Amino acid sequence: AQKITQTQPGMFVQEKEAVTLDCTYDTSDPSYGLFWYKQPSSGEMIFLIYQGSYDQQNATEGRYSLNFQKARKSANLVISASQLGDSAMYFCAMTPEGGNTPLVFGKGTRLSVIA
Amino acid sequence: DAGVIQSPRHEVTEMGQEVTLRCKPISGHDYLFWYRQTMMRGLELLIYFNNNVPIDDSGMPEDRFSAKMPNASFSTLKIQPSEPRDSAVYFCASTRTGLQETQYFGPGTRLLVL
Numbered sequence: 571a572q573k574i575t576q577t578q579p580g581m582f583v584q585e586k587e588a589v590t591l592d593c594t595y596d597t598s599d600p601s602y603g604l605f606w607y608k609q610p611s612s613g614e615m616i617f618l619i620y621q622g623s624y625d626q627q628n629a630t631e632g633r634y635s636l637n638f639q640k641a642r643k644s645a646n647l648v649i650s651a652s653q654l655g656d657s658a659m660y661f662c663a664m665t666p667e668g669g670n671t672p673l674v675f676g677k678g679t680r681l682s683v684i685a
Numbered sequence: 686d687a688g689v690i691q692s693p694r695h696e697v698t699e700m701g702q703e704v705t706l707r708c709k710p711i712s713g714h715d716y717l718f719w720y721r722q723t724m725m726r727g728l729e730l731l732i733y734f735n736n737n738v739p740i741d742d743s744g745m746p747e748d749r750f751s752a753k754m755p756n757a758s759f760s761t762l763k764i765q766p767s768e769p770r771d772s773a774v775y776f777c778a779s780t781r782t783g784l785q786e787t788q789y790f791g792p793g794t795r796l797l798v799l
Contacts (some may be wrong), residue, residue: 603785615776622785661728670716670780672741673788675728682706 572597574676583652591647593662604645609659656684703765706794710779722774726791749762767798
């Protein structure tokens with residue numbers, strides 16, 4: 571069975587600073603996909619970034635990057651130059667082989683960006 | 686392109702009533718997932734479909750819950766009879782066949798059972 575652990579219930583970051591949200595995972599699947607989603611106070615789930623387990627390079631999408639350390643089974647999300655609009659819940663999730671199977675989610679981290 | 690569409694966005698009902706949640710996946714997507722989000726249990730899978738066929742319904746809480754996908758562009762999740770513990774946000778998500786395909790979520794239905 572797959573498991574996602576997010577150990578930071580809440581975090582604060584100053585506007586324009588970078589912040590790292592932690593995510594560790596456990597799986598026996600030989601290949602898998604790792605995802606980050608953002609859930610603002612309005613409630614929708616917004617896809618941010620994807621990392622495949624066999625990808626050689628860390629994924630990046632604009633201000634978002636994923637620090638993937640396979641040996642440590644970690645997939646931390648790095649947000650650079652934080653903005654007030656980044657304040658939200660952030661969920662790490664995984665599936666075997668990508669997105670055609672159900673996502674297993676962590677408990678989430680609530681990020682608050684301070685002006 | 687239109688994203689995943691869910692209706693209603695909010696539903697308030699009384700215990701014992703039937704509730705029907707609706708979802709329209711992104712056109713061309715052949716996988717559809719129903720998730721539920723609660724404070725206690727977080728986000729969890731209820732059921733998912735591939736090409737309109739249910740693949741895994743092990744997350745459906747009990748017989749009061751049922752889901753159908755009569756065609757590629759429509760799915761329903763029904764709760765009958767509803768109970769206060771069913772109060773949650775219900776999300777529908779869709780994706781297409783392929784490696785490294787992202788699941789895209791609808792806006793969710795916030796259900797409150799009184």
